[in-house]
Amino acid sequence: MNLGAYVRRQPGLVVQPRMGLADPRAMRAGLRATRDAAAITAGTITLDSYTRVGDLAAIEYAMREGIALNGYPIVSHSPEVTRAVVDGIGGDDFPVQVRHGSARPQAIFRAVNAAGLRATEGGPISYCLPYGRTPLAESVANWAECCAILLDGGPGAHLETFGGCLLGQLCPPSQLVAVSVLEALYFHRHGLRSISLSYAQQTNADQDVEAVYALRRLTAQLLPDADTHTVIYTYMGLAPRTAGGVEALLTRAVEIAAGTGAERLIVKTAAEAHRIPTVAENIAALEHAAAQAAARYGTVADDPGEGQIYQEAYAMIDAVLNADADLGRAIVTAFRRGLLDVPYCLHPDNAGRSRSYLDADGRLRWAELGSLPIRAVAERTRAQAVSSAEFLESLSYVQRSFDAPALGRSTPAALALPEVNR
Amino acid sequence: MTSPDVRRPPGPAQAGGMTPAGGLPRPAVLVSSMASDSHTWNLIFLQLLLEELGCAVTNLGPCVPDEMIEAECLARDPAMLVLSSVNGHGYQDGLRVAARLRARPELAGLPMVIGGKLGVSAALSPAQLEALFAAGFDAVHDDRSADPDGPLAFRRFVAARVTSAGRP
Numbered sequence: 019m020n021l022g023a024y025v026r027r028q029p030g031l032v033v034q035p036r037m038g039l040a041d042p043r044a045m046r047a048g049l050r051a052t053r054d055a056a057a058i059t060a061g062t063i064t065l066d067s068y069t070r071v072g073d074l075a076a077i078e079y080a081m082r083e084g085i086a087l088n089g090y091p092i093v094s095h096s097p098e099v100t101r102a103v104v105d106g107i108g109g110d111d112f113p114v115q116v117r118h119g120s121a122r123p124q125a126i127f128r129a130v131n132a133a134g135l136r137a138t139e140g141g142p143i144s145y146c147l148p149y150g151r152t153p154l155a156e157s158v159a160n161w162a163e164c165c166a167i168l169l170d171g172g173p174g175a176h177l178e179t180f181g182g183c184l185l186g187q188l189c190p191p192s193q194l195v196a197v198s199v200l201e202a203l204y205f206h207r208h209g210l211r212s213i214s215l216s217y218a219q220q221t222n223a224d225q226d227v228e229a230v231y232a233l234r235r236l237t238a239q240l241l242p243d244a245d246t247h248t249v250i251y252t253y254m255g256l257a258p259r260t261a262g263g264v265e266a267l268l269t270r271a272v273e274i275a276a277g278t279g280a281e282r283l284i285v286k287t288a289a290e291a292h293r294i295p296t297v298a299e300n301i302a303a304l305e306h307a308a309a310q311a312a313a314r315y316g317t318v319a320d321d322p323g324e325g326q327i328y329q330e331a332y333a334m335i336d337a338v339l340n341a342d343a344d345l346g347r348a349i350v351t352a353f354r355r356g357l358l359d360v361p362y363c364l365h366p367d368n369a370g371r372s373r374s375y376l377d378a379d380g381r382l383r384w385a386e387l388g389s390l391p392i393r394a395v396a397e398r399t400r401a402q403a404v405s406s407a408e409f410l411e412s413l414s415y416v417q418r419s420f421d422a423p424a425l426g427r428s429t430p431a432a433l434a435l436p437e438v439n440r
Numbered sequence: 441m442t443s444p445d446v447r448r449p450p451g452p453a454q455a456g457g458m459t460p461a462g463g464l465p466r467p468a469v470l471v472s473s474m475a476s477d478s479h480t481w482n483l484i485f486l487q488l489l490l491e492e493l494g495c496a497v498t499n500l501g502p503c504v505p506d507e508m509i510e511a512e513c514l515a516r517d518p519a520m521l522v523l524s525s526v527n528g529h530g531y532q533d534g535l536r537v538a539a540r541l542r543a544r545p546e547l548a549g550l551p552m553v554i555g556g557k558l559g560v561s562a563a564l565s566p567a568q569l570e571a572l573f574a575a576g577f578d579a580v581h582d583d584r585s586a587d588p589d590g591p592l593a594f595r596r597f598v599a600a601r602v603t604s605a606g607r608p
Contacts, residue, residue: 151502
């Protein structure tokens with residue numbers, strides 16, 4: 019059950035939910051519904067946040083007291099239970115990926131193996147910096163160990179980078195691309211040969227298209243001997259409030275994926291702004307995305323070539339690879355020197371001297387570069403600091419923009435469709 | 441809740457941060473989440489807002505253990521501590537942290553504010569608000585209360601207690 023091989027075989031875009039249900043029977047029903055949806059799908063088991071931080075006592079307490087968990091506690095359930103969840107559903111024709119968010123995921127990886135599953139995701143940077151205070155050097159070591167654990171579980175291992183989604187929003191696309199590629203290289207150096215690289219939809223469709231092309235170009239250049247594909251995440255920040263707004267946002271993500279040849283898409287549901295979505299809401303989102311993808315089959319977005327985003331991402335990757343012969347040490351050194359510096363990330367190992375802002379067209383731009391090694395290629399930054407009011411506006415830009423048509427207001431020009439050639 | 445009660449008499453702000461040329465020292469403010477909360481954007485907004493109000497901000501970030509909040513308060517002697525929580529555990533976490541800090545004589549007079557989405561689903565009850573004040577907070581800003589004046593009330597609190605204190 020290799021996710022990479024499965025995706026390569028499909029005639030169109032593979033769509034996938036972010037589904038995670040605490041109860042094994044409900045989780046099984048959710049996987050079955052995903053498999054049976056009118057779409058090319060992959061299955062998802064998203065874990066709860068106590069499992070993410072390794073607080074297994076809290077899960078025991080919640081299970082005993084009947085308190086709802088926000089995902090599937092794979093470490094707390096026995097391997098037999100999880101095998102029964104996927105038995106007869108997961109397989110060569112329907113791979114199931116485990117999604118978590120942990121910087122200390124060894125127990126999760128062992129549980130993945132024990133349940134006979136072969137695909138999961140994350141990365142030493144992307145699952146460390148945004149959440150909590152685990153030292154980056156420890157996360158880097160943990161993820162090396164986890165690559166070995168996953169490979170020990172037998173053939174078919176697949177890992178996806180979460181680096182293209184860092185903090186979900188307000189990170190300029192070039193750094194998302196750079197971190198996604200660096201995490202893929204890290205997995206590769208630790209023996210993985212089936213790898214997917216993520217990129218999360220941001221605030222301007224043209225910029226996203228350019229970023230995905232840059233990601234695909236760098237993947238081809240730096241991982242030529244691996245089985246790779248690209249996975250697009252529907253926007254992860256504040257969701258539109260209207261059903262029409264959420265649908266339009268998802269359609270835009272499909273356009274970015276289909277236009278750039280990305281192979282897989284993680285969807286967002288209409289319920290997301292308010293609560294954890296139901297299985298039925300997930301299926302509706304998957305089928306909407308699949309229909310939109312089918313309607314766009316064969317369309318190709320303009321490829322800007324080795325443009326601005328490619329050049330910035332290349333400069334960051336190049337600087338990190340030159341920081342140390344050992345990629346793990348290079349990553350730690352790079353953050354210490356500010357060669358990688360995630361805007362607004364408060365982790366103690368992030369330099370915190372870069373800043374980003376949205377320009378009038380909704381493009382994510384650098385306001386401050388700190389020590390990022392892109393001064394020679396980056397566009398001019400601006401003089402004034404980002405204010406608290408502007409920052410709040412940035413966080414809700416996508417929500418306001420996509421709700422506007424549904425509420426009878428005009429759509430900002432920035433959100434018009436990217437150029438598409440048949 | 442309309443505007444946050446101020447339960448302690450204003451005291452002089454401690455000096456901290458850099459001293460702008462020819463100006464007064466900027467008061468040092470500590471911004472932090474608490475142990476179970478991994479959210480960041482609320483903390484960034486508060487940092488930017490407080491900097492605009494003239495404060496020198498140290499932002500401890502998400503998932504800060506109780507003992508670290510205490511150690512940072514003791515080490516930095518800030519003019520104010522701002523705790524922010526949006527994961528629904530703010531009431532419970534806030535009670536625990538406030539009791540711990542107020543138990544230290546050095547921190548008995550530290551202005552302490554808590555705000556965010558403090559309960560899991562609804563606004564805090566009057567009894568819950570009272571419990572947070574009793575535990576030692578000087579102001580409570582519950583996002584889920586119907587108060588449209590919340591951010592303004594916070595600005596007023598900062599102005600009254602920190603940035604203008606001690607000025608001629």
